Amino acid sequence: MSLELTHVRAIGLSDDEVLTLRRLLTLWSRKRFKNALLGVYYDGHRVLRDLGISLPPETRNIQAALGWPAKAVQYLTRKHKFEGFSLNGEVDPFDMGEVFERNNFGLELPQALNSTYKQAVSFISSTRGVDGEPDVVLQARDAEWTTALWDKRRREISAALAIVDTDENDQPCEAVFYTRDAVLNIRREWGVWKVDRQPNRTGRVLVEPFINDPQISRPFGYSRITREVRYLTDAALRTLVRTEVSAEFFASPQRYVLGAKEGAFSGDNRWSAVMSRLLALDVNEEGEKPSVGQFQQMTMSPHLEHYRQLAQNFCAATDLPQSSVGLFSETPASAEAMEASEARLSETAEYQWRVFRHPLKRLAQNVVMLRDNLSSPPPEMWKLDVKWTPCRYVSPQAAADFTVKAVAAVPKIGETTEALRGLGFTTTQIEGMQAEWRRSSGASVLERVLAARGDSPAALVGSGQVSSDDDEG
Incomplete structure (x- = not known):
């Protein structure tokens, strides 16, 4: 069936699906410029926005760049360290580790969160794998x-569209269309969308949004590159260019000569007069000696102070430490100051x-449902917990002191994994230590059994009851 609804024609889509596809394409087109603008600021490609007041025309094409917007995004992204899922203290209870590892999720999630802070929202889609x-x-x-x-009622995505490719006019020509009933690979040929439909048993859109600062009025949140950040970046760029122009004049102090004869500074003599240490001048036509003077040297301090104030405003707007934009104190920062x-x-x-x-838990549910071909997640998955490294910086000395005092007050805390996490160890380090403890504990148990029998490990090896490594093979 071929339908045409406001420039959207498709074969293999129902009327409701065509309407939804039309809404998605319209929404994508409307938001495209803003998202591209945020990307320009993030990449440091924003051109100088001259006010037309203080900069000479020759300097307006200076390719100045400033990485503040990227810092606003990356500093917060790097605070996030995902450690996996657990259920009642059991790590990876649904055996999802292989799926996440093969998808390189340790790299995929940080990229998604980086895009979240750059453009307010990012997505992670789930599809059934094929061909290896x-x-x-x-x-x-x-x-x-x-x-x-x-x-808004279900507080979840009702439909999603991921653009895969565009044509020579930069218009979508291939995409993945996600609904609650199907995942549709669509391709536009000669103005008509053709569909390859894959059923979706889960009853949910297999795309989870990761949102920065969601609000009731804006469920997809806000970008970290706010209007204020963009203004401060533009202002700082102008200040940098003004500073560079001022540096040119600062390097060449402005002098004047009164009573010089005509032609004294014509041609190449102008630059020589600026650069030479010794300036020789003849008397003028009236026989008078020329007098030489120098204008008061200008200073770059006002521009540098203005730049510093803009940097402080940027840090206040983004909650970044001032050291992130190059404002350092003369004394090294202590752990408490950091x-x-x-x-x-x-x-x-x-x-x-x-x-x-929440989206991470739903993503785990999607993985289990697709892998096990389920129409709903296992009932106990609602108890699934997400584990991450604490974001607040705490010095190792302070963490150790707190843990020692806590264990002294409640000794059983020392037997838990959380005590090791409190000391700053990562999940990988904790698992490695616990594996070594289990191996050493097994050896000590064997020694105790042998001691109770009055035997020694060496005696048992000699009698053939226990084999040594040299006897294997």
Whole structure:
């Protein structure tokens, strides 16, 4: 069946699906410029926005660049360290580790979160793997090439569209269309969308949004590259260019000569007069000696102070420490000072982990349903917990002191994994230590059994009851 609804014609889609596809394409087109603009600021490609007041025309084409917007995004992204899932203390209870490892999820998730802070929202899609792929393929998608519709009642995505390719006119020609009933690979040929439909048993759109600062009025949140950040970046770029222009004049002090004869500074003599240490001048036509003077030297301090103030405003707007933009104190920062400077950013990161917890749990449910061909997640998955490294910086000395005091007050804390996490060990380090403890504990148990029998390991090896490594093979 071929339908045409406001420039959307498709074969193999129902009327409702065509309407939804039309809404998604319209939404993507409307948001495309803003998302591209945020990308320009993030990449440091924003051109100088001259006010037309203080800069000479020759300097307006200076290719100045400033990486503040990228810092606003990356500093917060690097606060997030995902450690996996657990259920009642059991790590990876649904054996999802292989799927996440084969999808390189340790790299895919940070890229998604980076896009979240850059463009307010990013997505991770789940599809069934084919032809040697993992059982479930997880793919991070940014908002520049992905769009979605929000269901306010269910508080989840009702449909999503991921642009895969564009034509010579930079218009979508290949995409993946996600609905609650199907995953549709669509391709536009001669103005008509053709569909390859794959049924979806889960009853949910297999795309999970990761949102920065969601609000009731804006369910897809806000970018970290806010209007204020963009203005401060533009202002700082202008200040940098003014400083560079001032540096040219600062390097060549302005002098004047009164009473010089005509032609004294014609041609190449102008630059020689600026650069020479010794200036020789003849008397003028009236026989008078020329007098030489120098204008008061200008200073770059006002520009540098202005730049410093803009940098401080940027740090206040983004909760970044001032050292991130090159404002350092003369004395090295102590551990307490470092913790205080990043306190607000750490609070933001911890809040965002609570926001990301829900889509991560739903993503795990999607993986289990697709892998096991289920129509709903296992009932106990609602208890699944997301584990991450604490975002707040704490010095090793302070962490050790707190843990020692806590264990002294409640000794059983020392037997838990959380005590090791409190000391700053990562999940990988903790698992390695626990594996070594189990091996050493097994050896000590054997020794105790042999001691009770009055035997020694060497005696048992000699009697043939226990084999040694040299006897194997």
